[in-house]
Amino acid sequence: MSDPMQSTEPKYTLGANAVPAQIRIARPTDRLDDVLEFYRDGLGLPELARFQAHADYDGVMLGLPGKNVHLEFTQHQAGSPCPAPSLDNLIVIYITDDEAYHGLIARMQRKGHTPVEPENPYWAGRSFTYSDPDGWRVVICRETGI
Template sequence: MPADGQSHIRIARPSRDLAAAERFWCAGLGLSVVYRAEGGDRPGEHDLLMVGWPDASWHLELVHEAAHPVEPRPTEEDLLVIYLDEAVPEELVTRLTQHGGTRVASPNPYWNEWGVTIEDPDGYRLVLCRRGWSNS
């Protein structure tokens, strides 16, 4: 099957602390753990956490290798944007910050006008956008 609009997307990132990441993405945002694997202490073995919504065509993969950890290096423009097509619920923002996120201003005024930006425990940014989006 060629890559097309039906292809599943995996966004992979290193994480310092998978437990903290799970609290943010699952308890905070409401994603589910779709897969988990524990590695060992030898080089090349890593712990893996995949989170997403069960019916989504994407998931977020977070990895940590204890023997050779990769330090996350996000920038202010490394964004995962979720288009809500409605106002951003303040209860959701509160839940995300209670579960390890930090609300931050974006250097891009567009995201400050149309959404809320929250940094996850690894420093990557989630934007909850009140606008809708379609590629068609």
């Protein structure tokens, strides 16, 4: 009998063997247009869907890539403040193709997005960190993670 602790096979189930069909990371903003310019127009994440005036909310879903994992940004008519909790709350996007990586960095700079110093020195020299319009951090890295 094999030891399950020795398995290198990733498990893609949640409790009770529930297999996630989709993951959405959602957050509010008071700067929906600016956030869209950063993530959609700067990073190039495709817009999957949008809604307006749904229970006083407007929102947009962006792919990471495709439809299985996506970001949702919402803005409430009465305001949706969402200050970043720290400089180390990150979305890390791994781009392993050198040409695509350098192209994305150049695109971000053309759009006026200047890299910021990462809070964690692990990311220095191996990636570029950007601060979105609400202060949340996005890291674009050439190396893959785990």
